[in-house]
Amino acid sequence: MRIILCYLFLLSFSVLQAQEDDLSLDYYLPSDVTYNPEIPKPQEVVGFVPGEWHVSHDRLLMYMYRLADASPRINIENRGFTYEGRPLVLLTVSSEKNLENIEEIRKQHISLVTEKADDLDIDNMPVVLNQGFSIHGNEPSGSNAALLYAYYLAAAQGEKIDKMLDKTVILLDPSFNPDGLQRFAYWANTNKSTNINPDPQDREYSEIWPGGRTNHYWFDMNRDWLPVQLPESQARIATFHNWYPNILTDHHEMGSNSTFFFQPGIPSRTHPLTPQMNQDLTREIGTYHADALDEIGSLYYTEENYDDFYYGKGSTFPDINGSVGILFEQGSSRGHAQETENGLLTFPFTIRNQFTAALSTLEASQKMRKDLLKYQRNFFKDARNSAPKGAYAFGSSQDPVSAYKLAEILNRHKIEVYKPKDDFSSNGENFAPGSSYIVPKNQRQYKLLKAMFEKRTEFRDSLFYDISAWTFPLAFNLDFAEDVSMKLAGNKIEDLQMPSPELPEESDYAYLLNWNNYMAPKALNKILEKDLRAKVAMEQFTIEGSTYGHGTIMIPVQNQKLDRKELHEFLKNVSKETSVEISAIQTGMTRGINLGSNQFRGIKPQNVALIVGESITPYDAGEIWHLFDQRYDMKITKLDIKDLHNTDLRKYTDIILPNSGSDLTKKHIAQLKEWTKDGGTIIAYRSAVNLLKKNDFIDFKIRKNELTAENISFGDRRDFRGAQGIGGAIFEVELDRTHPIAFGYDDDKIAIFRNTTIFMEADEQSYNNPVKYSSKPLLSGYISKPNLDSIASTVPFKHKSLGKGEVMLFTDNTNFRAFWYGTNKLLMNAIFFGDEM
Numbered sequence: 001m002r003i004i005l006c007y008l009f010l011l012s013f014s015v016l017q018a019q020e021d022d023l024s025l026d027y028y029l030p031s032d033v034t035y036n037p038e039i040p041k042p043q044e045v046v047g048f049v050p051g052e053w054h055v056s057h058d059r060l061l062m063y064m065y066r067l068a069d070a071s072p073r074i075n076i077e078n079r080g081f082t083y084e085g086r087p088l089v090l091l092t093v094s095s096e097k098n099l100e101n102i103e104e105i106r107k108q109h110i111s112l113v114t115e116k117a118d119d120l121d122i123d124n125m126p127v128v129l130n131q132g133f134s135i136h137g138n139e140p141s142g143s144n145a146a147l148l149y150a151y152y153l154a155a156a157q158g159e160k161i162d163k164m165l166d167k168t169v170i171l172l173d174p175s176f177n178p179d180g181l182q183r184f185a186y187w188a189n190t191n192k193s194t195n196i197n198p199d200p201q202d203r204e205y206s207e208i209w210p211g212g213r214t215n216h217y218w219f220d221m222n223r224d225w226l227p228v229q230l231p232e233s234q235a236r237i238a239t240f241h242n243w244y245p246n247i248l249t250d251h252h253e254m255g256s257n258s259t260f261f262f263q264p265g266i267p268s269r270t271h272p273l274t275p276q277m278n279q280d281l282t283r284e285i286g287t288y289h290a291d292a293l294d295e296i297g298s299l300y301y302t303e304e305n306y307d308d309f310y311y312g313k314g315s316t317f318p319d320i321n322g323s324v325g326i327l328f329e330q331g332s333s334r335g336h337a338q339e340t341e342n343g344l345l346t347f348p349f350t351i352r353n354q355f356t357a358a359l360s361t362l363e364a365s366q367k368m369r370k371d372l373l374k375y376q377r378n379f380f381k382d383a384r385n386s387a388p389k390g391a392y393a394f395g396s397s398q399d400p401v402s403a404y405k406l407a408e409i410l411n412r413h414k415i416e417v418y419k420p421k422d423d424f425s426s427n428g429e430n431f432a433p434g435s436s437y438i439v440p441k442n443q444r445q446y447k448l449l450k451a452m453f454e455k456r457t458e459f460r461d462s463l464f465y466d467i468s469a470w471t472f473p474l475a476f477n478l479d480f481a482e483d484v485s486m487k488l489a490g491n492k493i494e495d496l497q498m499p500s501p502e503l504p505e506e507s508d509y510a511y512l513l514n515w516n517n518y519m520a521p522k523a524l525n526k527i528l529e530k531d532l533r534a535k536v537a538m539e540q541f542t543i544e545g546s547t548y549g550h551g552t553i554m555i556p557v558q559n560q561k562l563d564r565k566e567l568h569e570f571l572k573n574v575s576k577e578t579s580v581e582i583s584a585i586q587t588g589m590t591r592g593i594n595l596g597s598n599q600f601r602g603i604k605p606q607n608v609a610l611i612v613g614e615s616i617t618p619y620d621a622g623e624i625w626h627l628f629d630q631r632y633d634m635k636i637t638k639l640d641i642k643d644l645h646n647t648d649l650r651k652y653t654d655i656i657l658p659n660s661g662s663d664l665t666k667k668h669i670a671q672l673k674e675w676t677k678d679g680g681t682i683i684a685y686r687s688a689v690n691l692l693k694k695n696d697f698i699d700f701k702i703r704k705n706e707l708t709a710e711n712i713s714f715g716d717r718r719d720f721r722g723a724q725g726i727g728g729a730i731f732e733v734e735l736d737r738t739h740p741i742a743f744g745y746d747d748d749k750i751a752i753f754r755n756t757t758i759f760m761e762a763d764e765q766s767y768n769n770p771v772k773y774s775s776k777p778l779l780s781g782y783i784s785k786p787n788l789d790s791i792a793s794t795v796p797f798k799h800k801s802l803g804k805g806e807v808m809l810f811t812d813n814t815n816f817r818a819f820w821y822g823t824n825k826l827l828m829n830a831i832f833f834g835d836e837m
Helices: 002-022 042-046 057-070 096-100 102-113 141-155 159-166 178-190 231-243 276-296 347-367 369-386 400-412 446-453 520-529 564-578 618-631 641-646 666-677 688-694 714-722 785-791 821-836
Strands: 074-081 087-093 127-133 168-173 247-254 260-262 324-331 337-340 343-346 391-395 418-420 424-426 429-431 436-440 479-484 489-492 510-513 535-537 541-543 546-548 553-556 582-585 600-602 608-612 636-640 654-657 681-685 729-735 749-754 771-780 797-802 805-810
Touching (some): 057 074, 057 178, 074 231, 102 369, 127 141, 127 231, 141 247, 141 324, 141 347, 168 231, 168 347, 231 400, 260 276, 276 369, 324 347, 343 347, 391 400, 510 520, 520 564, 564 582, 608 618, 636 641, 666 681, 681 688, 749 771, 805 821
Parallel strands (some): 127 247, 608 636, 654 681
Antiparallel strands (some): 087 168, 418 489, 510 553, 541 546, 729 749
């Protein structure tokens, strides 16, 4: 047996070496066209034939600009920059004649989504493709195939390509994730040997944490098409709504032992708002992929795994916007070559499959051009005809910033938003012009709007590739009415602006900062960084006709490092920069606690650390990093687990342990426990709460859902187990707003996002349960009946003192994907007010 294995291993080396030595563009390019010798080949610019090395983003970009210079078929534009400053380029590809008239073609095309669509003659209208590559940076075959695809579009000659380009506009995004692609290319190239080693255990195939999948802040950008919180997403969404392409493709990779997948996915897991015709067109397009892959002898599969449910993915977002989204998943070489169950999987082979799928999409768009254009026209016509009268309303008088942030997302998706004419009430909620918005249902984007705002608790299937709920008004913790009259609406908002608070007058006594505003933590941090004294109100009070809730921040004028005028000017600037209202107060006499009361507690500047590294979930860690760095302008120190034993923890007031942390050693645990006992606050999330329980930081009872399979076949066992997970749903929790963890909330109930099955029993002392699931907590999404019974009346938050320090646990992610604004404050309360618990 060993002799056979050795023979096969040596054979794979020889095959690999032969392919490496002989690799040329002929391996990839179709031979049914000729190629313009004036167009630079990829290797003439990047220095190698695609597949010999992993292209870095800078070289990819260099080649795209060279092509645009050399070819009259290509326009190139930069739509913005990543967090690391890399350009977000887009190539617009068509015939030379079309590019000369491209703006008129665009205007005519987007008329298909308007009420004038029936007047358009689609017989000669070009079809529009949006083809994007490698949104996960360590799935690089897509972006490397983009080198070949762009070359083909620029250099191919003959009647076939001329006809295609005459009837097509291609929006080519060569790298959806420049930062991640650059990170992974560095890893793969620096670990490549001259004698390529396909042993899966080689270091080349096991990149270090956090890997190249994510962007700068470790976000999975293929979940951000709907929330649109990242600059890369904002650029591609602007492109989408600027063109409304008929097909959008999203090129990915999967496990090395897999072959090649293209959509449709599992039919029962398609979102009900997606028309059946969308899936029919997807299936028909799939026949072109099958023919093309058959021709080159590549294995593939379809209608297994994956789904079209969550509209925040690149392959599903188009489906709720009148387009057809197509997911491609290529078995990954993860480096330059790997031994797999299907034999030797080389990087060039993965690139060729992705390139082939890009070409088959182009061919399908030609053969199906009229059907795709008709479908798009009918989709929006049906949306207008099916949209009911009335409107949604959302807002928050206490937190206008969060309401604005939701309006900003709608604005990015070209959803019309109006100001209310006057104050009004609906369904027990109050709405005002300065802090609320009205969104008519009868508009072009009604289906997308419904998908964003609906609450859904019934499903055809119990398994989901991603989350099962994302109701945006719940995510932002806003007052919400589902059916108000458009008679209440004032003017349509053409230029959305961040709310501007009334600036404080000068005070000789004190200033008050309302903690309800989403940006209040940013304002407080600026005050503390200026070394100014600030105190938090532990009780509610009324002064000068206004009531201030628990968590109100008081900044006294006396005994500060700034004089009266300097303090006033500084706080005016803080108010401007953060959109947080700061009120000038001229007396300490109140109804309730006076401003000199001991129930105003001093707040210390916080120095926060975040544990990162192997075994920590990068997404969870990145969301926290992003929250501090981008939203609240607060410094946060990232402590890598591998360096933790040499780290002086005494300088930190708080340490956050995101999901997992299984690589923490006994020595690390002892180090963290000693630091906590000496006065630190440790905050653990999701599965990390079990780690702290196991190591005696805190004790709590877990409610277990122990389910026995009955009448479940072997073939159905995975579905049975999978249905007991919580992939992502929304639940109602009850708040004790007198507790510091709930400071700044103006309602006794909020929505929280959950994707764990850790059910912590409530403490027998009611005051130790400031955040508690209600008895019927499900608001939106899927959860099995046994899990729903288990979660009721449990708690997602626990606190206990340990020595001089504090231990806090969150079973749920309060920072989910940067758009769960409504629970970000729970973490910030733990940071700023932990000592008061």
